[in-house]
Amino acid sequence: MLKTYTWPRYAYRRAPEIGQAGVRRVPLVVVGAGPVGLSAAIDAALRGLPVVLLDEDDTVSVGSRGVCYAKRTLEIFDRLGVGQRVVDKGITWNVGRTFHGEREVFAFNLLPEAGHRRPGMVNLQQYHLEQFLVERTLELPAIDLRWKHKVARVTPGEAFATVEVETADGPYTLQCDWLIVADGAKSPIRRALGLDIEGKIFQDRFLIADVVLDGEPFPANRTERRFWFDPPFHPGQSALMHREADNVWRIDFQLGWDADPEAEKQPARVAPRIRQLLDSQGFAHIGFELEWVSVYTFQCRRMAKFRHGRLLFVGDAAHQVSPFGARGANSGVQDTDNLLWKLQLVIAGRAPASLLDSYDAERTFAADENLLNSTRATDFMTPKSRAAKRLRDAVLSLAEEWPMGRALVNSGRLSVPALLTTSPLNTPDGDAFDGWMVPGAPLDDAPVRAAGKPGWLLPHTSAGFVLMLFGVPDVAQREALEALSRGPIPVRLLVVMPTGEPGPADLTWLEDAEGLVASRFDARSGTAYLIRPDQHVAARWRRCDAAAVHAALARATGQESQA
Amino acid sequence: MTHLITEPHFGTPGIRHRQAYTPGDDFYELLIEGHRDLSDAQSELMNARLVLLLANHIGDLRVLREAIAAARAGVASTAEARHE
Numbered sequence: 037m038l039k040t041y042t043w044p045r046y047a048y049r050r051a052p053e054i055g056q057a058g059v060r061r062v063p064l065v066v067v068g069a070g071p072v073g074l075s076a077a078i079d080a081a082l083r084g085l086p087v088v089l090l091d092e093d094d095t096v097s098v099g100s101r102g103v104c105y106a107k108r109t110l111e112i113f114d115r116l117g118v119g120q121r122v123v124d125k126g127i128t129w130n131v132g133r134t135f136h137g138e139r140e141v142f143a144f145n146l147l148p149e150a151g152h153r154r155p156g157m158v159n160l161q162q163y164h165l166e167q168f169l170v171e172r173t174l175e176l177p178a179i180d181l182r183w184k185h186k187v188a189r190v191t192p193g194e195a196f197a198t199v200e201v202e203t204a205d206g207p208y209t210l211q212c213d214w215l216i217v218a219d220g221a222k223s224p225i226r227r228a229l230g231l232d233i234e235g236k237i238f239q240d241r242f243l244i245a246d247v248v249l250d251g252e253p254f255p256a257n258r259t260e261r262r263f264w265f266d267p268p269f270h271p272g273q274s275a276l277m278h279r280e281a282d283n284v285w286r287i288d289f290q291l292g293w294d295a296d297p298e299a300e301k302q303p304a305r306v307a308p309r310i311r312q313l314l315d316s317q318g319f320a321h322i323g324f325e326l327e328w329v330s331v332y333t334f335q336c337r338r339m340a341k342f343r344h345g346r347l348l349f350v351g352d353a354a355h356q357v358s359p360f361g362a363r364g365a366n367s368g369v370q371d372t373d374n375l376l377w378k379l380q381l382v383i384a385g386r387a388p389a390s391l392l393d394s395y396d397a398e399r400t401f402a403a404d405e406n407l408l409n410s411t412r413a414t415d416f417m418t419p420k421s422r423a424a425k426r427l428r429d430a431v432l433s434l435a436e437e438w439p440m441g442r443a444l445v446n447s448g449r450l451s452v453p454a455l456l457t458t459s460p461l462n463t464p465d466g467d468a469f470d471g472w473m474v475p476g477a478p479l480d481d482a483p484v485r486a487a488g489k490p491g492w493l494l495p496h497t498s499a500g501f502v503l504m505l506f507g508v509p510d511v512a513q514r515e516a517l518e519a520l521s522r523g524p525i526p527v528r529l530l531v532v533m534p535t536g537e538p539g540p541a542d543l544t545w546l547e548d549a550e551g552l553v554a555s556r557f558d559a560r561s562g563t564a565y566l567i568r569p570d571q572h573v574a575a576r577w578r579r580c581d582a583a584a585v586h587a588a589l590a591r592a593t594g595q596e597s598q599a
Numbered sequence: 600m601t602h603l604i605t606e607p608h609f610g611t612p613g614i615r616h617r618q619a620y621t622p623g624d625d626f627y628e629l630l631i632e633g634h635r636d637l638s639d640a641q642s643e644l645m646n647a648r649l650v651l652l653l654a655n656h657i658g659d660l661r662v663l664r665e666a667i668a669a670a671r672a673g674v675a676s677t678a679e680a681r682h683e
Binding site for chain 1: 604605606607608617618619620623624627628630631634635637639642643646669672673674
């Protein structure tokens with residue numbers, strides 16, 4: 037059905053374990069090669085962990101599904117090595133226009149804050165993203181990606197988990213120290229184990245259509261996302277038009293709970309809806325072809341715990357949100373960002389297994405924030421009572437006139453990462469700081485110069501722990517801080533120098549090209565930040581000594597109870 | 600408008616928010632939750648009570664005069680638009 041994309045078919049290979057005596061034991065298995073499972077496997081490989089990645093299918097996502105990738109996710113993709121491809125292929129959009137009835141309520145421009153490498157959001161069909169991730173796995177020999185290997189049964193155990201796999205050549209069994217479960221919203225593994233996932237189903241249905249337009253609705257570089265409350269072409273419901281790559285457009289129609297999903301999916305029913313929408317927007321001259329159509333409902337829910345012994349649940353398997361606000365795939369990729377460095381330390385014997393409980397603490401906290409925001413957007417877009425609808429319509433009418441009304445219109449808040457302020461891994465501030473780089477915050481990017489060449493801060497903090505120190509350390513401090521790089525969990529020293537000031541020749545240093553590092557981190561000479569391998573702030577000081585860094589490192593790696 | 604605040608203004612003293620929309624969304628959820636399980640008539644009465652409580656809290660008649668005019672203007676223009 038797709039006109040713009042041909043699914044790759046990836047080769048099935050016979051498992052070497054079939055017919056062998058004994059059961060092979062591996063450190064890490066990931067189940068599910070969607071965007072989240074693939075990200076987990078790539079992250080594992082980049083951290084030096086061999087990983088077996090199992091998928092029951094042999095291709096990428098059918099239909100475009102997830103389309104919006106937010107800035108933090110793009111930064112993680114940069115670390116994983118696919119960020120540039122995603123940005124190059126995807127659509128960066130800034131202008132959003134919101135309508136109520138026939139009138140435009142307001143327009144916003146998401147023009148990104150200057151001084152970040154990545155924009156707030158990029159739109160890209162999920163199959164393109166998955167293909168880029170699959171191609172990246174091929175560059176990493178530590179990944180053993182097995183297509184058409186279907187997990188039949190998982191048996192959790194105290195010392196390891198057992199995974200029984202079915203293939204065309206027969207079954208085989210693996211034992212693994214750790215199992216990452218990324219098998220999606222319906223998670224067969226979660227279900228088979230009878231693990232709870234709680235929340236609510238929203239009583240509403242949405243038609244989702246990807247269409248190829250044969251003309252250009254908007255002037256070059258002025259791509260708009262349009263959202264309608266109660267438009268004349270679709271009275272009483274909402275609608276959305278969003279651009280994807282290859283001149284494909286995502287068009288969404290709210291249908292209501294009573295709609296018949298099978299009937300609504302029929303092209304004869306879908307095509308006139310889309311024609312009416314295009315005609316009403318002044319796009320009567322533009323023709324279209326349907327690429328993909330689906331009718332969906334959604335749930336907002338999460339598992340009570342994401343860690344169950346040696347099983348670690350990530351992405352949709354662990355939590356599901358409404359699509360409004362793009363918090364599904366984004367939060368799943370952020371799960372893996374949080375998990376893999378911890379798993380690497382645990383597998384290497386450098387941190388206790390209890391460090392993985394912080395994955396649960398941090399990512400259930402983030403999931404709750406995502407659930408809250410996506411539930412609020414859903415409640416605004418589909419009011420549950422007459423009173424709620426009247427208030428919603430009042431907000432929309434005020435929005436035409438006053439900024440206070442516009443601020444309350446909620447058609448999905450831009451996906452932003454959680455500040456993990458309650459994390460047990462954080463060392464609370466002892467010194468006063470302004471700004472947002474609080475312990476638990478993901479790092480803000482900023483322009484820097486390294487060896488005179490312009491670049492960005494984040495790539496310099498993407499492997500292992502980093503101590504980012506503003507200004508030149510004195511001799512005594514320097515010796516102690518350099519010794520940190522030789523510890524069992526190395527901490528690399530990264531010096532940041534003010535614009536125009538050279539750093540010490542024999543230390544790694546960056547020039548704060550526009551002064552934005554210092555302003556975003558509220559830094560002055562002597563300020564130091566301990567940064568986790570997932571680019572979150574673990575601790576910060578106005579003046580640090582090695583003992584304080586040691587203590588913060590122990591805390592950030594779950595070893596505080598032994599300290 | 601010289602007295603009525605028409606910029607976004609929700610918040611809690613001493614609490615800062617990374618995202619500007621958060622306190623407004625907090626308020627809106629409180630408001631919708633406040634109406635939960637009420638009949639339409641009850642909701643109308645609750646809204647009226649809420650208006651009166653907030654009006655008394657504000658107290659300043661200069662603000663209230665502007666607020667009443669602003670609220671009515673949007674409703675009247677909608678009513679006029681319907682008659683056209």
